Amino acid sequence: MPELPEVETIRRALVQEVLHRRLRALEVRERVHLLQNCTAPQLEKALVGKRLTALDRRGKFLVLEFGPWAMVLHLRMSGRLLLHPAGHTRLVLDFEGRTLYLDDARRFAALYLVPTAKLWELDPLRRLGLEPFTPSYTLEAFRERLRSRREVKRLLLDQTKLAGLGNIYACEALFEACIHPERPASSLTQQEAKRLFEAIPRVLERALAAGGTSFDKYRTPRGEPGRFQEEFSVYGREGEPCPRCGAPIARIVQGGRSSFYCPECQR
DNA sequence: CTAAGCGCCTGCATGC
DNA sequence: TGCATGCAGGCGCTTA
Missing domain, CATH: 1.10.8.50 (Helicase, Ruva Protein; domain 3)
Structure with a gap:
């Protein structure tokens, strides 16, 4: 169950593995529960061909910025982002030189597509409380x-x-x-x-x-x-x-x- | 506005 | 051994 330390560990590994790489293709294999505010074609249109320009974390959310569009991902209970496929692939992110697989046995993971400029207006992010390890944590x-x-x-x-x-x-x-x-x-x-x-x-x-x-x-x-x-x-x-x-x-x-x-x- | 309870989902442990 | 049961968990939604 990924909490802050797990999500931050994932974020740091992704910085090493996929930051600045171009996304060549994307495949959604679970559209019922995963996609919260967009369709698979909308996600593809927004992200494919773009470089991963920034990787952030807010609480337990991972934020993958692709220039003007950001993908916000919550892994919930069983979600994992893996460089090699496991048994429950729900999303494939095909980067140049690396492929990332969202594996999620229990289908609780949630994904949002949002303009990067409006990232912090996104409802689940907007409502988050104090963030440890930031100056606001007093x-x-x-x-x-x-x-x-x-x-x-x-x-x-x-x-x-x-x-x-x-x-x-x-x-x-x-x-x-x-x-x-x-x-x-x-x-x-x-x-x-x-x-x-x-x-x-x-x-x-x-x-x-x-x-x-x-x-x-x-x-x-x-x-x-x-x-x-x-x-x-x-x-x-x-x-x-x-x-x-x-x-x-x-x-x-x-x-x-x-x-x-x-x-x-x-x- | 706050707070509590439910439903989502499936692997795994347990019990018969 | 095989099957049924129920627990685990985060969070959005609904209800009070």
Whole structure:
């Protein structure tokens, strides 16, 4: 499940492999769910023959700019961008010298076509919240986003509050900050908010250094798995000892999603 | 406006 | 072994 570190790892690999290359052809093999705001012929007409001029990321979205047109891609649960085809190809991007395959077993991936000049007006991008690793990510802005009585874990997953965290890194960041996932966000003290504010980029940075998490089927475009699952403190570790205090890790369900935490040291 | 719940989809683990 | 069941997950949509 690609979250910020996985999407950023993909982006960096694509910079090496396909940036500045010309797109020779494009083939859509899944038009029902994938294409959100355009048809396959519209996508082809806009992009084929153009060079990939920039590769950006916003939250979990990849932005591929082809001069005046941009392709915005969200991989959701099972989407992968691969240099070699796997079993569920939904889109083929035939660049000069390299071919990129969008593989997506569960068909949740979403693609938008948008004029580059209006990129940030695109609805899913426009609504995204604070972006870690940017100057806008300040403690003050973070505390503002936490002004809600909702459970802090659920708030961390809300992309309009904070962009890029998914279930894995939300669990791991709360563990780092010693905060219980069910705490109302607005009940966090200044000190707790600061701990969480600092834990989030720290966890993401460590995951990035490990090439992301391949707990699921995630692979880089070159087919390499990430290694961060070996460093999980709590995610998927129900019943195992907490690495900090030894108490058994607990699992609860919040908003239909598993939360893993240490009931002793997360308060 | 906010927040909660559902549906989308399919590989995989589990149970009988 | 084979089949049925249900879980996993992000996010857009609908509803309150």
